[in-house]
Amino acid sequence: DVKVTQSSRYLVKRTGEKVFLECVQDMDHENMFWYRQDPGLGLRLIYFSYDVKMKEKGDIPEGYSVSREKKERFSLILESASTNQTSMYLCASSLRGVGAYSNQPQHFGDGTRLSIL
């Protein structure tokens, strides 16, 4: 079974702090993704990566950055946390597949519920 592990289930930080969310997958997947999920807004893609040291912006990249130094690990960074970044953050991974966008299913971790005070 695919295992996507997020480092924390719950996290509380203060405004202005630099926050790191870590994600590790154990299935040698090429693609990794960071989403946030908010009531009424659904899942929104922040950043994704097709390969080590490679990143692409999703729908809502402002205020975030990412790092992928190793294939199995994808980190999301909140440069200066703000209260509107309080949310559930979900990491996912998938095989590369064929074509511009992979048609292989994304497998998700259990999420980090982040509160910014």
Added chain:
Amino acid sequence: EDQVTQSPEALRLQEGESSSLNCSYTVSGLRGLFWYRQDPGKGPEFLFTLYSAGEEKEKERLKATLTKKESFLHITAPKPEDSATYLCAVVRNSGNTPLVFGKGTRLSVIA
């Protein structure tokens, strides 16, 4: 604009009462459709992939079907443990992001 719409938003069923959830989509170049189940406080759990119109997939009490404009998730004789939010997502050929997600159907099955 590419769009995925799920209906109904919420559905309440008695145990054993079969029903269907709908996922309609308008995307430029469908390359696949995924169904997920999400329990409260957890990440989405992958259920099915459908790649072409006419395709069907089954797993226990769930059956997913696909046409050129929509997908259905049929739930036969549901049990309380089937209560969850069900999400569909469409893979497209182009656009800012690979997947377009619907907002989900929240299913409650009452014993």
